[in-house]
Structure formats: C-alpha cells, structure tokens
Amino acid sequence: MSAAPVPEHIAIVMDGNGRWATRRFLPRVAGHKKGVDALRACVRHCGVRGVRVLTVFAFSSENWNRPADEVSGLMELLAVALSREVPQLLAEGVRIRFVGDRSALSEKVRNGLAQAELATAGNSRLAFNVCFNYGGRWDIAQAAAALAAKGEPITEASLDGAMALAHVADPDLLIRTGGEQRISNFLLWQAAYSELYFTDRLWPEFDEAALDEAIADYAGRERRFGKTSEQLAPPAGKKAA
Ligand code: IPE
Ligand code: IPE
Ligand code: MG
Numbered sequence: 001m002s003a004a005p006v007p008e009h010i011a012i013v014m015d016g017n018g019r020w021a022t023r024r025f026l027p028r029v030a031g032h033k034k035g036v037d038a039l040r041a042c043v044r045h046c047g048v049r050g051v052r053v054l055t056v057f058a059f060s061s062e063n064w065n066r067p068a069d070e071v072s073g074l075m076e077l078l079a080v081a082l083s084r085e086v087p088q089l090l091a092e093g094v095r096i097r098f099v100g101d102r103s104a105l106s107e108k109v110r111n112g113l114a115q116a117e118l119a120t121a122g123n124s125r126l127a128f129n130v131c132f133n134y135g136g137r138w139d140i141a142q143a144a145a146a147l148a149a150k151g152e153p154i155t156e157a158s159l160d161g162a163m164a165l166a167h168v169a170d171p172d173l174l175i176r177t178g179g180e181q182r183i184s185n186f187l188l189w190q191a192a193y194s195e196l197y198f199t200d201r202l203w204p205e206f207d208e209a210a211l212d213e214a215i216a217d218y219a220g221r222e223r224r225f226g227k228t229s230e231q232l233a234p235p236a237g238k239k240a241a
Contacts, residue, residue, distance in 0.1 A: 004219030007172035009053035010046065011194065013186055014039065016178030016202030029073035034204035036081050040088070045208045046126055047092050049215060053127045053168045057186050061101070061135030075109055078132065082112040086119050093125030099164045100134030101142075127168055136188030139164050165190055173218045177203045195221045 014035060021031030039056065046054045059074055089096055098113045105113075113132075143162035147154050160166065171187060174194040181198045183191065197214045199206070224232060 004216070006050050006215055007195075007218050008051065009055065009169055009171045009173075010051050010214075011055040011057075011171035011174045011187055011191070012042070013057045013174075013176040013178075013184060014203040014206075015176060015180060015184075017204060019178065020202040020204040028070055029077070031204060032074055032077055036077065038204050038206050040085065041208060042206065042211060043089075043094060043126070043128055044092060045211050047094065049212075051126065053129070053171075055099070055129040055131065055165065055168070055171060055187070057131045057134065057184075059100075059132045059134070060185055061133060061138050062185065064104075064133075075106065079109055079112050082116045086116050089116075089120050089128070090123065093123045094128050095120045095123040095126070096128045096130065097167070098132050099129050099139075100132045101138055102133070104133055129165060129168065131186070134164070135185040136183070137185060140189055159189070163189060170194065172223075173197060173214065175199070175214050177201050177206050193223070193225055195223065 017031035017035040018028040019031070020034060021028050024030075042056075043054060058078070063074070064071060086096075096116050098117065102110050102113065140159070140163075142164070143159050144154055146162050147158055152158055165187070170190045170192065171194045174187070174191050175197045176182075177199055179198070179200040179202075187194070195218055197217055199210065199214070201210055222229065222232065
C-alpha cells in the first residue's frame with residue numbers, strides 16, 4: 001500500500017488569537033504573539049512532513065477596521081518577528097514571500113519584508129507565503145488591472161498568471177482554525193478546488209498533532225475536479241477516460 005498523500009500546498013486562515021487571549025484575561029495582542037509561536041512550529045512541521053508550499057493569512061484587507069492599538073500591535077509584531085525569525089527560516093531551507101498590498105504599509109515594515117525575502121531567496125525546501133494586507137478580491141482586481149494596463153486579453157490563464165500567488169500551484173488543503181466556517185476574503189481564486197478543513201481549535205493551540213490530523217483527514221478525501229469517481233479509479237485493466 002502506498003503512503004497516504006501529503007498535500008503539496010497547505011493554506012491556513014490562522015483564526016482565534018483574540019479569543020485565546022480574551023479567555024485568559026490577556027490583551028488581544030498577547031494572542032497574536034502566541035500565534036507567532038504556533039506559526040513557527042507549523043512551518044517547521046510542514047518541512048518535516050514534506051509539504052512544499054505553506055500559505056498563511058496573517059492580516060486581511062479588512063483587518064484595518066480593528067481598533068488602532070490592535071492594528072499597530074500587529075504591525076509591530078510583524079516587524080519584530082521578521083528580524084527574529086529569518087535565521088531559523090534560513091536554517092530550515094524556507095523561502096519566505098509576502099503576498100498583499102504593500103503600499104499601505106510603513107517604510108520600516110516594507111523594508112523588513114524585502115530584506116527577509118532577499119535573505120531567504122536561495123531556499124527551496126518549503127515555499128512560505130505570508131498573506132499580509134491581502135484580500136482575495138484585491139488580488140483578482142490587481143491582476144485584472146495589471147493586464148488591462150498592458151492591453152492584454154483577460155482570460156482564465158492570463159488572470160491566473162497575474163495573481164499575487166502565481167509562483168505556486170493552487171492549495172490542495174485549506175485549513176481554518178477558530179471554529180468559523182467561512183473564507184473571509186482569503187484565496188478566492190486559488191481555492192476553487194481546495195479541500196476545506198475547519199477546526200474549532202484556536203490558532204495558538206494548533207500544534208503539530210493538529211496539523212497531522214488535518215493532513216490525515218485530507219488523505220481520505222476524493223478529489224474529483226468535476227469528474228466521476230469511476231473515472232478516477234477505473235476497474236483494473238481499463239484506462240482512465
Ligand atoms: C486571527 O485571529 C489573526 C488576525 C486576524 C490578525 P483573530 O484576532 O481574528 O482572533 P479572534 O477571531 O478574534 O479570536
Ligand atoms: C481572517 O480572520 C483573517 C486572518 C486570519 C488574518 P478574521 O478574524 O479577520 O475573519 P472574520 O472577520 O471572523 O471573518
Ligand atoms: Mg478572527
């Protein structure tokens with residue numbers, strides 16, 4: 001029997017940091033800090049399990065609408081995490097890329113993103129995409145605008161190539177922690193055929209065992225891409241239609 005398939009590309013909506021903190025009578029930013037710890041462990045475990053691409057939702061286009069101190073806390077956390085985590089990413093062969101609209105970010109944060117990307121550009125074991133100031137609608141609109149500006153036709157293939165995540169294949173498995181069962185403007189275009197996995201576990205508590213559970217669940221899915229079951233598993237001796 002062959003080993004159960006591991007998803008090549010896992011995408012995660014890391015939700016539940018605020019509730020994790022509130023339940024402990026801590027400020028919400030303490031939950032985000034704990035969330036960075038969970039993310040560090042998740043990146044490492046993806047490498048161990050042979051996942052090739054990890055894409056996480058860290059800050060949505062709509063998260064600007066949160067209280068100002070939470071927004072500035074998240075920006076600060078990003079800046080600090082970046083400088084602290086790069087050595088580990090290098091040691092583990094991780095290539096980090098930031099996906100989203102950088103124009104609204106401070107120069108300090110923008111420089112930090114560019115430096116982390118440059119420092120890890122030679123790595124290829126795990127492609128790690130951090131969606132920050134990202135929205136699925138933003139991505140589709142910016143891709144269409146880029147094509148229109150060049151006078152190029154808008155087709156599924158050309159749009160696909162102009163998306164901010166064009167450097168990786170679509171996610172196989174999309175996980176959302178924190179109990180909500182919605183996409184919240186994450187990978188609207190790319191998740192067309194992703195397997196969805198929702199867990200009540202809050203992001204700061206999403207550990208290696210929880211990731212393994214999600215991967216095991218994925219292994220039991222039948223991905224049909226519009227075909228029938230019979231087409232996927234033809235009787236012995238017959239060729240797939
Ligand atoms: C997700 O956790 C992280 C971000 C959106 C930045 P939340 O902060 O949304 O946590 P909950 O949903 O309020 O618990
Ligand atoms: C989605 O979580 C965005 C991130 C995890 C970065 P939200 O907490 O912002 O989503 P909603 O508001 O519950 O849909
Ligand atoms: Mg939330």
